[in-house]
Amino acid sequence: MRGIYFFLLTAILLGGLVQQGLYFDENFYPYHIILHLLFIIFLIRIWLYKENVFKPYLIFMLIPITYALPLFFEPASAYLAIQGVIRASSTVAFFIMAVYVFHKDSLYHRYVPYMMHGIGLILSLHMLLFDLGILTEGHYIMMGRYAGLVEYANTFGVLLAALFFYGLIQFERTQNKWLMTFHLSVLPMYLFMVFKSQSRGVLLLSSLIFIVVIGLSKTKQQLKLLLVSSLALVTALMLYLAIEQVNVFRMIVLVACLSLLFSRAICECLDRLPKEITFNRLVIPLGMVTLIGFSLVNILNEGLLYDILLGWFELDMSKLTQTRTFTERLAFLTDGFYIFGDAPFIGHGARAWALMYQSVRSYDYQSLEVHNGYLDILIETGIIGFSVIMLLIGLILRQVYRSTDTYITLMPVFLIMGHSFMDFNLSFGYVWFFLIIMTANQIDLTVNLITIKRKTE
Numbered sequence: 446m447r448g449i450y451f452f453l454l455t456a457i458l459l460g461g462l463v464q465q466g467l468y469f470d471e472n473f474y475p476y477h478i479i480l481h482l483l484f485i486i487f488l489i490r491i492w493l494y495k496e497n498v499f500k501p502y503l504i505f506m507l508i509p510i511t512y513a514l515p516l517f518f519e520p521a522s523a524y525l526a527i528q529g530v531i532r533a534s535s536t537v538a539f540f541i542m543a544v545y546v547f548h549k550d551s552l553y554h555r556y557v558p559y560m561m562h563g564i565g566l567i568l569s570l571h572m573l574l575f576d577l578g579i580l581t582e583g584h585y586i587m588m589g590r591y592a593g594l595v596e597y598a599n600t601f602g603v604l605l606a607a608l609f610f611y612g613l614i615q616f617e618r619t620q621n622k623w624l625m626t627f628h629l630s631v632l633p634m635y636l637f638m639v640f641k642s643q644s645r646g647v648l649l650l651s652s653l654i655f656i657v658v659i660g661l662s663k664t665k666q667q668l669k670l671l672l673v674s675s676l677a678l679v680t681a682l683m684l685y686l687a688i689e690q691v692n693v694f695r696m697i698v699l700v701a702c703l704s705l706l707f708s709r710a711i712c713e714c715l716d717r718l719p720k721e722i723t724f725n726r727l728v729i730p731l732g733m734v735t736l737i738g739f740s741l742v743n744i745l746n747e748g749l750l751y752d753i754l755l756g757w758f759e760l761d762m763s764k765l766t767q768t769r770t771f772t773e774r775l776a777f778l779t780d781g782f783y784i785f786g787d788a789p790f791i792g793h794g795a796r797a798w799a800l801m802y803q804s805v806r807s808y809d810y811q812s813l814e815v816h817n818g819y820l821d822i823l824i825e826t827g828i829i830g831f832s833v834i835m836l837l838i839g840l841i842l843r844q845v846y847r848s849t850d851t852y853i854t855l856m857p858v859f860l861i862m863g864h865s866f867m868d869f870n871l872s873f874g875y876v877w878f879f880l881i882i883m884t885a886n887q888i889d890l891t892v893n894l895i896t897i898k899r900k901t902e
Contacts, residue, residue, distance in 0.1 A: 446490065450546050451553045453483060454539070455560060458878055462567060466595035467874030470528045476874075477535045484538035487545065501894040502541045505837055509534040511830030512795060520794030521801055529795020529825060536877045543885040549848065550890060557886040558615060558624060562631050564879070565608040568593050568601070569634045572641075573700065577693045591641040600873060602642030603864045606651045607857035609635040611883065613673060614658065614853055617666055629673065629708040633680035634700065640685055645770075646867050652737050654860050660730040661853050664722040667729045672718075673711055680707045774816055774867060780805045781820045785827075792827035818871030840894055841884060848889035858883055 457476055464472040491499050512526070512533045520526040546553050572593050574580045585592050593601035609632055616628035639647060655674065659667050680703050687699055743750040781798065783805040793801065798821060799813040815821050823831045845855060852859075858880055861870060870876045 447546055447551065447553060450483065450487070450542055451556070453479070454543060454546055457539070458560065458564070458882065459567070461875040461878055462564060462594055464875075466597075466600065466876065467878075468595070468597075468872060470532070473532060473535070473874055477531050480535045480538045480542075483542060487538075487542055498890050499541065499545055502544055504895070505537045505540060506534075507833050508537050508830075508837065511826045511833050514791045514826070514830065515788070515794035518788065518791055521797040522794065525796040525800070526794030532795070532874060536874065536881075539878055540881045540885065543881050544888055544890075547882065547886040548888045548890050549886070554886055557882065558628070560882065561608060561611055562627065565605065565612075565631055565635055568605060569631075569638050572601075572638060573634075573696075576641075576688065577696060579693060590643045591638060593638075593642075595873060595875065597873075598642045599644045599647065599864075599868045600870045600876065602639050602644035602647040603861055603868075603870060604876070604879065605635045605638040605642070606647050607860050607879075607883075609639065609677075610651075610654060610658070610857045610860060613670060613677075614856065616673065617662075617669060618854075626708050626712070629711050630704045632673065632677040633684065633704060633707050636677050636681035637684040640681060646864055650860060650864050652733075654856050654863075656730055656733050656737070658853055658856050659733060660727075661851065662726075664724065664726045664729075665718070667726065668718060668722065669715060671729060672714055676707060676711060676714075680704075773810065773812075776807050776810065777802075777812060777815050778817060778820065780807055781815045781817065781824055785820070785824050788827060790827045790829055792823070792825045792830055795825050797824050814869040814872060816868050818865035818869060821869065821871065841888075844889075844892050844894050845884060845887045847892045849887055854887055855884075 457479065461467045461472075461476065467473050467476065490496070509530050512530045516523060516526050516530075545551075547557055548554065571580065572585060572591050575583070575585050576591070584596065585594070587596075587598060590598040591601060592598045593604075595601050595604070612628040612632050612635065616625055616632075619625050619628065639651070659670060662670060683703065684700065688696055691699065740750055742748075780802055784793065784797065784801050787793070798815045802812065802815070815824065819831070822834060826834070842855065842858075846852060861876065861880060865871050
């Protein structure tokens with residue numbers, strides 16, 4: 446039974462990727478039908494076979510209920526509110542079934558790295574072939590930025606950045622030589638794609654996440670992660686320079702060769718690392734903070750690093766240093782809270798911002814998204830829905846932490862969730878599926894989702 450669910454959930458995960466990341470409701474319709482049919486069968490199964498370990502996860506069905514509440518209090522659009530309920534229900538169904546299939550003790554848990562890197566390779570190779578002119582249909586480069594199959598540069602960038610951290614962290618944790626090489630070989634390509642997305646928010650947040658990962662690691666682990674990341678960065682920059690200079694065939698050969706050479710070089714360097722490291726574990730994180738701070742100051746003051754990025758890599762530096770986007774996001778935030786204030790407890794229903802922002806906007810702008818996933822949830826479901834959703838997400842993150850005793854493996858998830866404070870990644874159904882797989886495979890079912898303390902006599 447799990448094998449069938451594994452195949453179908455994997456097919457849904459890969460299928461959603463080529464449907465513009467399931468941003469539009471009409472792209473989601475076939476997935477709604479499949480997921481709800483699968484979920485009904487799943488519910489019958491756990492009832493018949495008394496698989497009580499999965500029953501606590503049914504509490505997540507509160508989420509579609511919170512999206513349904515505005516229907517009783519004049520939502521912004523009854524039709525779109527219903528679409529939101531169905532979308533939330535499908536997402537919750539996918540989550541519960543993903544826990545069933547991919548939890549730590551499951552046979553299919555071991556396939557998750559291949560699924561994750563399969564997604565990364567599809568996103569990366571599709572974008573590479575499109576830029577080289579082999580694929581011609583579609584609009585995947587927008588204003589010079591890689592936007593990928595999701596057709597939005599910032600979300601494309603954050604997905605590839607999350608996959609980079611996933612590969613980096615899993616490489617350090619695995620003992621399987623083949624899997625270690627696989628994790629390593631894709632890192633330069635992911636980083637190259639992040640650079641080509643030109644997402645300032647992703648680059649800045651990725652730097653902070655990297656510092657956190659380094660800070661949470663032991664000294665020898667820090668050296669390994671720093672070595673891998675540094676060589677991946679150099680390789681990615683080589684690809685960045687080469688794509689404008691060489692023909693299609695040479696670029697494809699170069700990508701393959703550099704990936705293999707990178708993996709081999711890392712393995713050789715790791716074998717030469719000393720077995721015992723004596724310096725303090727705070728040295729590298731503090732050095733990283735200093736380096737990143739210096740780099741930011743240098744770019745803002747148009748120093749040497751600014752000239753290198755402008756001259757060698759031909760980056761549009763006005764996009765990196767402009768403040769217009771930040772000003773716009775502040776306006777969205779202010780206007781969003783005005784909309785929230787009209788129905789603070791139960792919200793206005795799904796897609797409320799798109800329907801209502803023009804009546805409250807502080808100046809003449811056009812934006813169908815509030816560019817803040819959490820404010821979007823607050824507007825759509827109110828305080829009640831937002832509290833329920835955040836509480837349930839918190840319960841899952843706590844369960845994962847208790848399953849692994851470290852937050853490091855959650856860093857790719859935190860990267861996407863953190864970036865969603867400044868963009869609308871969570872409006873893509875695919876992003877939720879992606880986060881679910883990354884989280885579900887870290888769950889240990891022997892760790893309770895909800896801990897109930899009983900009084901003893």
